[in-house]
Amino acid sequence: MTGIFASDKRGSLIAVGAILIGLLLFSLLTTGDLNLLGTEGFGAYLGTINGGDFSITLLSGLLRGMLLFLVAAGLSIVFGLMDVLNFAQGGYFMIGAYIAYEVHHAPAIIAAVPDGNLRFLLGAMLAVAVGAALGAALERGLLRPLYARPLFQLVITFGVSILLLEATKLLWGVSPRSWSTVFGLNEGAFQLFGQQFSVYRLFVIAVGFGLIVAVALLLQRTRIGIIIRAGVQDSQMVEALGINVRAVFTAVFTLGCAVAALGGAVAAPFLGASLGLSTEFLLGAVAAVVLGGLGSYEGTAVASLLVGITQAVIAKFGVQYLNQPVWESLSPMILLALVLLLRPSGLFGKE
Amino acid sequence: MSENILEVCGIHTYIGQFHILEGVTFSVPKGSITVLLGRNGAGKTTTLKSILGITPPREGKIVFDGQDLAGKPSFKIAQLGIGYVPEHRAIFRDLTVAENLQIAERRKGDLAARQDFIFELFPDLKKHYRLAGGKLSGGQQQMLAIARALVPQNRLLLIDEPSEGLAPIIIEALMHAIRRLSESATVLLVEQNFRMASRLADRYVIVDDGASVQSGLMADLTNDQATIQRYLGAA
Numbered sequence: 381m382t383g384i385f386a387s388d389k390r391g392s393l394i395a396v397g398a399i400l401i402g403l404l405l406f407s408l409l410t411t412g413d414l415n416l417l418g419t420e421g422f423g424a425y426l427g428t429i430n431g432g433d434f435s436i437t438l439l440s441g442l443l444r445g446m447l448l449f450l451v452a453a454g455l456s457i458v459f460g461l462m463d464v465l466n467f468a469q470g471g472y473f474m475i476g477a478y479i480a481y482e483v484h485h486a487p488a489i490i491a492a493v494p495d496g497n498l499r500f501l502l503g504a505m506l507a508v509a510v511g512a513a514l515g516a517a518l519e520r521g522l523l524r525p526l527y528a529r530p531l532f533q534l535v536i537t538f539g540v541s542i543l544l545l546e547a548t549k550l551l552w553g554v555s556p557r558s559w560s561t562v563f564g565l566n567e568g569a570f571q572l573f574g575q576q577f578s579v580y581r582l583f584v585i586a587v588g589f590g591l592i593v594a595v596a597l598l599l600q601r602t603r604i605g606i607i608i609r610a611g612v613q614d615s616q617m618v619e620a621l622g623i624n625v626r627a628v629f630t631a632v633f634t635l636g637c638a639v640a641a642l643g644g645a646v647a648a649p650f651l652g653a654s655l656g657l658s659t660e661f662l663l664g665a666v667a668a669v670v671l672g673g674l675g676s677y678e679g680t681a682v683a684s685l686l687v688g689i690t691q692a693v694i695a696k697f698g699v700q701y702l703n704q705p706v707w708e709s710l711s712p713m714i715l716l717a718l719v720l721l722l723r724p725s726g727l728f729g730k731e
Numbered sequence: 732m733s734e735n736i737l738e739v740c741g742i743h744t745y746i747g748q749f750h751i752l753e754g755v756t757f758s759v760p761k762g763s764i765t766v767l768l769g770r771n772g773a774g775k776t777t778t779l780k781s782i783l784g785i786t787p788p789r790e791g792k793i794v795f796d797g798q799d800l801a802g803k804p805s806f807k808i809a810q811l812g813i814g815y816v817p818e819h820r821a822i823f824r825d826l827t828v829a830e831n832l833q834i835a836e837r838r839k840g841d842l843a844a845r846q847d848f849i850f851e852l853f854p855d856l857k858k859h860y861r862l863a864g865g866k867l868s869g870g871q872q873q874m875l876a877i878a879r880a881l882v883p884q885n886r887l888l889l890i891d892e893p894s895e896g897l898a899p900i901i902i903e904a905l906m907h908a909i910r911r912l913s914e915s916a917t918v919l920l921v922e923q924n925f926r927m928a929s930r931l932a933d934r935y936v937i938v939d940d941g942a943s944v945q946s947g948l949m950a951d952l953t954n955d956q957a958t959i960q961r962y963l964g965a966a
Binding site for chain 2 (some may be wrong): 607609610614617619621622623
C-alpha cells in the first residue's frame, strides 16, 4: 500500500528536480527567438531570451498547478483512504465555477450586494457549501452501499460526473460564460520584466499554497490526520481500534469535493464557467495523482505543480512555434507516460 | 469457575462463498488466558475476526459481557472494550510509534494514563518513540501492536499469533508481557507455538476444519498426547 509522507524520498526528489530543471531549461530556450536553422550562434540566441515571457510562463504554470491541486488533493486522499477513484471530482470543480459566476453576475444579487469583492467571497462560500453537500450526498447515498464492490463505485462516480454535466446544461445552457465584471482584486496587475500579470492570479497561487500547507498540517498534526494516514495503510485495522472509519470516509470525501468546488470558484474570474472544465481538470488531476504516486499526498501536491508548469511551457511552445495548441492538453499524459516508464509507482509512490 | 466474559455459540462464518467456520462454540472465563489451538487454516483467525465483527458470522451468537454482538459494526464492538492484535502485527508502518499509540486512544488522556505501564512492559517503544513503525524490528513491531491494544482500558484482548517469526528471546519477553497484561484484562490468544501456548494459557479450545472440537483446562491437555498428536500434530 502506498503511504502518505513516505520516508524514503531521495529518489523522488531527484526525479522531481530533474523534471523541473528540464522544464525550466526548455522554457528558457523557447522564450528566446528560437531559430533552429539559424546561423547566428548560441550567444546571439541567448541575447534574445525574453525574461518577461519566461517568468509569465512559469507563473501561469504555477497557477494552473495550484488549480489542479485543488481537484487532485481530494482525488488522491479519497483514493488512498477509500480505494475510490472519484471521476465526478472534475464535475465539482465545474459546478463551483458556475456558482461563483452566477453569484457574481445575477442582477438580483448585484442589486442586493453591490460590492464585487463581497459577492466573489459569497460565491466562493456558496460553491464550497454546495460542493460539500453534493459530495456528502454522493458518498452517503451512492458509494456507501457499494464499498464491497469497487468496480461499481467507479461506474457510479462516472455516472455522477455525467449527471452533474447534464444538470449544469439544464441550469445554465451549453454556451460558456466568461467573467465580465471587474472586482477589487481582479483589477490589479503588476509588471514582471515588462509583462503584465494580474494580482488576482497571484492571489489564487497563494490560496493554493495555503491549502497545500493547511492539508499537510491537518494530515500531520491532528488526530483526524493520523486516522486518515493510518486508514490509507489499513482502514480495517483502524476500525478494529474502535474508530468509525465510515464517518471519516464521509468527512474526507466531503472535504475533497468542497475543495474542488472552491478551485472552480477561484478559477472562474479568469477561466469563466464552461462544461469543458469538468473533463479538462479531471484529466489533469488524474495525471497528477498517478504521477505523484497513488495515495501520496505530497506526491500529488508536487505532481500538480509539475503538470501545471509542463502545460504552461508546452502551451507556449506549442502555440508560438508549432501553431499546435493541442500539445498543451496532451502534455500531462506525455509527462505521465515518460515518468511511469522510469518509475512505475510514480514520483512519491512505493511499490 | 468465574463468570464468562465471552460466549461464542455455534457460529458459522463465510468469506465470500467459502464456508469457513462451521460451528464454533466456546466460552472465555473472565480473567483467564484462553488459547485457540489448531492447524493452519483451521479457522482460528476467522474466529477472532468474527468476534470483532470484521467477518461477521451468518449464524450463531456471540455475547460479550452480557451484550449480544450481532449486527454491530466492528468499531462499536471494539468500543465495548475489546482490543485486537492481528496476525502479522498490522501496525501502521508510516506512522511513528507515538502516532501508532495515539490513534488507539478512545478518550483523550487514555495514552497519558497508560503510558507508564506500556513503557514498563516494552521499554524499546519509549526508546524509539519518534521512529516510524516500519523501521522497528519484527519483535518491536509486535510489542507496538500489543501496546496499541493496551492504550484504552480494554477488558478483552484478542491476540493472534504473537510469536510468529520471532526469536526465542523475544518470545520470552512477549510471554512475560502477556502474563502481566492478563492481570488487568482477559486474553484470548491464537498460537501455533504449542510450547508457548501451554506455558501461558489456563484454558484451551481446539478448532479443526472450521469447528470447535474440544476445550478444557490447559493442564489436562498437556498430558493428553493423543489429542495433541491428532489435532495439532506436535508436542
